[in-house]
Amino acid sequence: MTIRVATDIGGTFTDLVYLENGVINAVKADTTPPNFEQGLLNAVAKSGVSYADIEFFAHGSTVVINTLTERKGVKTALLTTRGFRDVLEIARGNTPDIFNTYYRKPPPFVPRHLRLEICERLNYRGEVVTPLNLEALPALLDTLRGEGVEAIAICLLHAYCNPVHEQQLMAAVSELWPQVAVIASHQVSRALREYERTNTTVLSAYVMPATRDYLDNLSKHLTDKGLQSAPFIMKSNGGISPVNAAKQDPISLVESGPVGGILGAQAYGQLIGESQLLALDIGGTTAKCSLIHDGKVDISNDYVIEKTAISAGYPIMTPVVDIVEIGNGGGSLAWIDAAGSLRVGPQSAGSTPGPVAYGRGGVAPTTTDANLYTGRINPDDFAGGEITPDVVGVERAFAKLGEQVGVSSKLLAHGVLQIANANMVNALKLISVNRGHDPRDFALMAFGGGGALHATALAAELGIPKVIIPPFAGVFSAWGMLMLDSRRDYIQTHLQLLDDEGLPGLTGAFSGLQATAEAQFADDGMSREKLRFEWHVDARYIGQEHTVKVALDELQLSSILERFHAQHEQAYTFRLELPIEVVNLHLVAFGEVPKSPMAPIGVSTSTTAEVALSGRRWVEFEPEQPIKTPLYQRSALLSGMRIDGPAIIEEATTTTVVRPADRLEVDPYGGLHIHINVQEVSA
Structure with a gap:
């Protein structure tokens, strides 16, 4: 028996996905700072997987960004x-x-x-x-x-x-x-x-x-438990790397955790034929979003951490999947600022004490508490049935905060959800509108523990016509790691004009980088036959400061120039009749790793989903307007089934909210496609 495992350590939960005999399973465990590896070991123990049977182990970590x-x-x-x-x-x-x-x-x-x-x-x-x-x-x-x-x-x-x-x-x-x-x-x-x-x-x-201490401790713990092969580590560029290579380039792990889900969204989009996606990952501490255009994820070489209105932050010149991240998640705390206004985040309750509902001593209400209090989350199956929520404590917390602003506890809970959604809408605009893309041309793929709870409201606000909730949405970042190849990026300054005379020089320079890549992959035990390469250049008009990245799918000068002009116009709204200068070469080298493809689910003989109906619950989609809402078990849904909103779709790791007048369809792999009310979008 062979098992493939991927783990993702977040600010609140540690997710684990494993593929055994072609069947994908998932578990969650509390994150255990500062000994993050313990949460990972707890997740493996919870899954019941034998270390001796694991042939592939991938891991995403927040150790670098947390250390910074x-x-x-x-x-x-x-x-x-x-x-x-x-x-x-x-x-x-x-x-x-x-x-x-x-x-x-x-x-x-x-x-x-x-x-x-x-x-x-x-x-x-x-x-x-x-x-x-x-x-x-x-x-x-x-x-x-x-x-x-x-x-x-x-x-x-x-x-x-x-x-x-x-x-x-x-x-x-x-x-x-x-x-x-x-x-x-x-x-x-x-x-x-x-x-x-x-x-x-x-x-x-x-x-x-x-980073070295963490990776060494992780490797030792896994080896002591019986893991036979060294783990792979998720990198910020959207690939995985052997642990020894990761230790030599620690800054490349700065966004190790979040990018797994973004690349998972790209892989699932390819599977179902969706190439225009806004990927949204809402976890316990943060919300991350990225844009997938024509089936491709943008990679940025100009990543910045800690940028605020009063600080330019710290630049990091390493390839990072283009992500916008904000401090809003399920554990984000609601609070009143000095002006008496309600705020949500960026402070988080984490896993300890966690939201008030956890009953671990938390006193400030969170986004998760608001979703529970308004009926979106099932109190009888809270956290997969592992926690009996402190509903009385939640009501008390909202009532206390509501007194400060003069509203009822229920209105305060709805206000928390509206502010959290507004923060996430702004993040989605940063990754789409600010990059020259209309969000209405994309589908919103939402995942993470909180993604499916908020996605339909966010889509309606932005005019996005469809929301997709992929299978295993609550642990999707971990699943994404099972779909990735080993990857290295080689970026080197190479100043020259982009013209007919310069093409041979480009070819020679890329060949040199490719030889370096082949040698380094060989050190990792990967043969040339398993490698593939992508060529890109960072180019600009003569006299400019900043560049745009252009893929060299073919060395035809006319197509390269036109691609540059089009991308420059999309980014900066204009094009010029000026010579174009190459600034950097960017070689992307992939080493093929066996994947874990998702198998189709059963096909329904009917469009009705009555077989998955598990009950009804009062849910407030709008303040003080409760609706008796049907509840469905996602595990019982089959391909081709349809559900008219309102509805709540429940599973172990997340909950999907289908608002009134929205319509849900199940795709062949179990993904939920929610068509947003067209009248509301256009209103």
């Missing part, structure tokens, strides 16, 4: 070219709001006294101007030892086009101080932009010890 946002990394130093120690301090003049007088540059992760200079210099072509001088290095390292430094980032000027000095410096540091964690910028990014490259290297060094 909670400032729990190690004391880090920076070694850089003489004269450039203040690159982190100077940063950029990018202000999220130019009229906000409270704007402050984000403080560097490395204070100035730990940013030390090395005598060396390359020019922009990568030619040596000043040879590397290591005479002062031993004294510099002694200083850092005395400061208690545990990690060193190395970022030298123009190392993206010639890493020779970085390689020599890194070797010398490792020889003189083998205990310290050290990483150089050429290992992280081979693209220009000194500030962004330096910051990325620093953040990678900052999280490296914690």
Whole structure:
């Protein structure tokens, strides 16, 4: 017997999906910070899966992003070219709001006294101007030892086009101080932009010890339990990586957890013939969304964390699936601000104490509590029947908060849902309208524990005609990992004009990157026959600063140019008759990994879904207007069945809300397609 397993550690729950004898099963367990691996082990124990029978184990983790946002990394130093120690301090003049007088540059992760200079210099072509001088290095390292430094980032000027000095410096540091964690910028990014490259290297060094410790502990626990093969780790670029490779490039795991669901949405969309999707993942702590256009997920090289109205945040030059994330989920706390207004999130109750309904000491009501109190969630099967909800405590919590704003407890609960939905609508607009896409041209695929609860209301607000709730929606990010290949991205600055004379140079440069990829995959034991490649370029009009990414499906100059013009126009609303310049090459290398395809479900001989009807419950879709609503068990639904709203579809890991006048159909794989009331959308 062989079993394939994928796990996703979220802020509130740890999800596990496993494929056994062609049947997919799923469980949830509480996340256990700071020992996150314990929640994973609890989930495996809950599933009853034998470690000895597992042939494939994939894992998504929030360890990197948590280490950054909670400032729990190690004391880090920076070694850089003489004269450039203040690159982190100077940063950029990018202000999220130019009229906000409270704007402050984000403080560097490395204070100035730990940013030390090395005598060396390359020019922009990568030619040596000043040879590397290591005479002062031993004294510099002694200083850092005395400061208690545990990690060193190395970022030298123009190392993206010639890493020779970085390689020599890194070797010398490792020889003189083998205990310290050290990483150089050429290992992280081979693209220009000194500030962004330096910051990325620093953040990678900052999280490296914690990431290595976590992955080592995880691997040891799994091996001790009997796992025979090393686990794969979910990366931010939408691929999976062997654990040893992940430890060498920790910053590539910055969004390890959320992207599994986005790629799962892409895979399920391909299965059912839906290529235009807005993917929405609502978990216990956050809501994440991404756009899938023509069946493809956008990858961004300009990821930023902690960007707010008064801070430009911290740029990270690593390929990340283009995601917008907000602090709104099932555990988001409702509160009253200084102006007396009701707010929801970004603070979360997490799994401990959790929502008030958990009965673990939570006192502030959450989005989950609001869904329970308005009848959307079944109190008799709360959390899969594992928790008896404290309904009285929930009512008391809403009544107490309602007194502060002068409304009833029920009106306050509806207000919480409306504000949470408004926050999520704004996030969906950021990933669609702000990217030049009309959300009405897409279907909304919602998943995560809370996605199906909110999706129809969000779609109606945005004019989206259809909502899709995929199978295993509550643990969909984990399922998505079973559908992915191993992936590596190679981005390298390569300045040249995009014209007929330049095409041979592009081909040669990509061939060099491809050879590097083949060698690295070979080190992981993956043969050339299992590899496939995609070529992209980041290009711009001559004289511009920013680029757009263009796929090179074929080396026909006319089609490449037209694709660039079209993508530029979509992003910036105009096109120009100017020469086009390539800035970066982007090679995507995939290593084929066996997948876990979803099998079709049974086909109904009738469109009626009466066989799945399990009862009725009073549900308030609108304030103080309860409707006796039919309840259906999703496990009993068959392909071809139809349900007219209102309705509630229940399963172990989530609940789907079908509003009055909406219509639901079941697809051949068990996905729920909810057609939104056209009159309400157009109103």
